[in-house]
Amino acid sequence: MSVPEGVLEEELALLYDEAPFGYLSTTPDGYVVRVNATLCTWLGFGADELLGLHLTDLLTAGGRIYHETHYAPMVQMQGFVREIAVDLVRADRSRLPVLLNATLVRTPDGEPRLVRVAVFDATQRRAYERELVRARDEQGAELKARAEQAASATATVSQIIDAATNTLLIATDADMIVTHFNRGAEQMLGHAAEDVVGRPSAGILGVEETRRQADALGVTPESAIIVAALVRHGRPRDWRITTRSGETRTMSLSFTEIRDGQRLIGYLCAGEDVSVRLRIEAAQAAALARELESVARLQEADRMKDEVVSTISHELRTPIASIRGYGELLADGDLGELTAAQSGAVEKMLRNAARLSALVEDLLHLDRIGSAEEVPLHLVPHDLAALVVEARDSLDQLARGRDVTLDVRVPDEPVLVLSDAQALERVVLNLGDNALKFTQDGGTVTLTVAATDAGCVLTVADTGIGMSEEDRTRARGRFYRSSEAYRLAVPGTGLGLSVVDAIVAAHGGSMEVESTLGVGTSVTVVLPTSDAAAVSATA
Numbered sequence: 415m416s417v418p419e420g421v422l423e424e425e426l427a428l429l430y431d432e433a434p435f436g437y438l439s440t441t442p443d444g445y446v447v448r449v450n451a452t453l454c455t456w457l458g459f460g461a462d463e464l465l466g467l468h469l470t471d472l473l474t475a476g477g478r479i480y481h482e483t484h485y486a487p488m489v490q491m492q493g494f495v496r497e498i499a500v501d502l503v504r505a506d507r508s509r510l511p512v513l514l515n516a517t518l519v520r521t522p523d524g525e526p527r528l529v530r531v532a533v534f535d536a537t538q539r540r541a542y543e544r545e546l547v548r549a550r551d552e553q554g555a556e557l558k559a560r561a562e563q564a565a566s567a568t569a570t571v572s573q574i575i576d577a578a579t580n581t582l583l584i585a586t587d588a589d590m591i592v593t594h595f596n597r598g599a600e601q602m603l604g605h606a607a608e609d610v611v612g613r614p615s616a617g618i619l620g621v622e623e624t625r626r627q628a629d630a631l632g633v634t635p636e637s638a639i640i641v642a643a644l645v646r647h648g649r650p651r652d653w654r655i656t657t658r659s660g661e662t663r664t665m666s667l668s669f670t671e672i673r674d675g676q677r678l679i680g681y682l683c684a685g686e687d688v689s690v691r692l693r694i695e696a697a698q699a700a701a702l703a704r705e706l707e708s709v710a711r712l713q714e715a716d717r718m719k720d721e722v723v724s725t726i727s728h729e730l731r732t733p734i735a736s737i738r739g740y741g742e743l744l745a746d747g748d749l750g751e752l753t754a755a756q757s758g759a760v761e762k763m764l765r766n767a768a769r770l771s772a773l774v775e776d777l778l779h780l781d782r783i784g785s786a787e788e789v790p791l792h793l794v795p796h797d798l799a800a801l802v803v804e805a806r807d808s809l810d811q812l813a814r815g816r817d818v819t820l821d822v823r824v825p826d827e828p829v830l831v832l833s834d835a836q837a838l839e840r841v842v843l844n845l846g847d848n849a850l851k852f853t854q855d856g857g858t859v860t861l862t863v864a865a866t867d868a869g870c871v872l873t874v875a876d877t878g879i880g881m882s883e884e885d886r887t888r889a890r891g892r893f894y895r896s897s898e899a900y901r902l903a904v905p906g907t908g909l910g911l912s913v914v915d916a917i918v919a920a921h922g923g924s925m926e927v928e929s930t931l932g933v934g935t936s937v938t939v940v941l942p943t944s945d946a947a948a949v950s951a952t953a
Contacts, residue, residue: 434545436512436533442526444469444486453533458505469531474501474509485516489529493518496597499536511536551672582665584683585672590615590637593680602665602687604658615683623654641681644669652688664689738767765811791834791920795944798831798870799824799863802842806861809846817855824863830944831870837917844914845874845937852935853878868940869923875936881929914939 430437436453440446449464457464457472470478477500488495495516501509513534521527582602585594592615595607603618616624616637628635630651631643644651650668657663667685671678741764743749745757752760806822813820831838842861849859857877864871911927914937918925923941 430530434549436535438464438469438531438533440469440529440531442518442529444481444529447528456504456510456533456535457502472502474503477501485514489516489518490526493520496601502533551674582667582683582685582687584615584618585680586615586683587680588678590641590681592618602657602663603655618655619653620655627651627653641669645671645681650685652692653685663687664692734767734770738764741767791837793832793834793921795830796833796835796838797828798833798838798872798941799827799829801835801838802861802863802872805839805842805846808843809850809859809861812847812850813859816850818850818853819858820850821858821860823860825865827865829863829865829870831921831941832944833921833941837920841914841917841939842872842874844911845872845939848911848937849874849876849878849935852876852880857934865943869943870941872939872941873936875934877934880931880933880935882931886927886929911937 430448431450433450433452436456437448437450438446438453439448446464446467446469449461451461454461454464464472470481473481480498480500485495485498485500495514498514498516499511500514501511504510513536515532515534517530518526519528519530581596582599583594583596584592584599586592592611592613595605595610597607599605599610600607605618610618614637624637624640625635627644628640631640631647633639633643648668650666653665653667654662655665664687665685666688667683670682670684672680672682741760744752744760745764802822802824806820809820846859846861853859853876859874859876862871862873862875864873911925915925918939918941921941923939925940926938927935928938929935
């Protein structure tokens with residue numbers, strides 16, 4: 415005798431009301447018409463607050479987009495949706511990650527009537543699956559006492575297990591004959607449940623793979639022996655299983671005994687397809703290997719670059735010294751009187767030779783820093799203020815012929831720094847040279863010396879082209895030149911600040927760079943006072 419449709423629907427609804435998972439039913443266009451107590455508890459809403467809402471009212475913004483692009487079209491076209499992952503919004507506005515399984519129910523005429531939606535809490539999915547197995551065992555024990563309830567309970571558990579389409583669940587009896595083959599197993603392996611149930615499970619897992627697993631566990635490949643070994647092993651193992659279509663997939667499977675008290679009544683095989691995960695892990699490992707290889711090549715290229723720079727710098731010293739020597743002989747008239755034009759040419763030659771010599775010295779200085787060779791510093795007390803005043807003559811020569819104001823501000827009393835005079839002079843000249851190069855005509859370069867509680871402070875500020883924040887953070891790097899320097903074709907090697915930074919660090923000081931694009935740059939060097947530096951060196 416057939417059961418009237420309305421009565422069957424009401425019985426199903428009452429069953430869902432008591433289900434341990436969330437449930438709601440909606441109209442075909444998504445409005446909630448029924449919701450169970452479990453879902454109300456999860457979300458913190460009363461049933462009357464949820465009825466009449468559209469399903470998208472319970473979703474996050476991303477979930478609503480996914481509803482429109484995937485969930486709703488799939489329900490309309492396929493009549494079902496398997497494990498859509500979304501976040502539901504609780505009454506306290508927190509998020510609950512869930513998996514939705516939806517089925518479209520039609521009238522006898524084929525028209526959409528309602529959509530049943532099973533809601534699973536994804537945060538405890540694995541624990542929940544174990545609970546399902548325990549629940550099924552308990553319901554199996556009830557078969558002896560309550561036949562009618564057992565049939566209903568078995569149907570309910572089967573329905574829930576079938577809803578887990580991302581999980582393979584295969585149940586067998588004690589003789590390894592398949593008794594249940596869920597939809598997840600159907601989708602992953604390509605076999606229909608009716609073709610598998612009632613047959614030995616060895617045909618599904620594959621004879622060769624079963625033998626391989628037995629060899630790995632050190633047992634014979636008989637079904638009962640290997641499954642008992644897998645149960646004792648406890649942890650999931652990867653199986654290479656060939657699907658019905660001939661595709662080989664990697665499944666992570668675990669085996670559990672199903673018992674009625676002390677009596678073994680069967681086994682449950684649970685697993686998931688990890689083929690994609692393993693491919694991703696292999697791709698990531700290959701990408702990491704390529705990245706490490708690239709890093710090694712870059713390190714080797716950097717090492718070779720340093721060797722080339724060091725070698726060339728050493729080799730340039732002798733010819734530069736020769737050029738400067740003969741140039742000075744010409745300038746002094748030792749090789750004959752020069753015309754005004756010749757004197758000007760010699761002056762330019764000597765000036766550029768001096769710049770080239772300074773560049774070589776900078777390169778050699780950085781090379782010694784990079785090779786962990788101690789930079790030879792002869793530390794004695796020097797007056798930083800007097801050194802800056804003396805350096806003004808050299809900076810004036812650099813600014814000759816340009817409309818740039820050079821302002822030097824030093825105190826009347828000495829500002830003593832325990833330092834190497836030549837290295838400290840290079841700090842002042844490098845900073846001053848940088849400021850002059852990057853300051854356009856009409857601008858100002860200011861050198862300030864002050865004695866503070868923090869130490870002796872040298873500040874070189876300009877009203878030049880400035881740097882962007884990205885350029886400022888990278889300005890200390892060797893050979894680094896700002897994008898504005900390239901754009902305006904300002905000459906230079908990008909070594910000035912890196913040399914200053916190295917010298918200041920060797921003196922136990924610090925350097926800070928502040929700059930605003932189009933406004934100017936300020937470099938502040940703080941060095942220990944003579945007494946403080948002496949104490950630091952002694953310690």
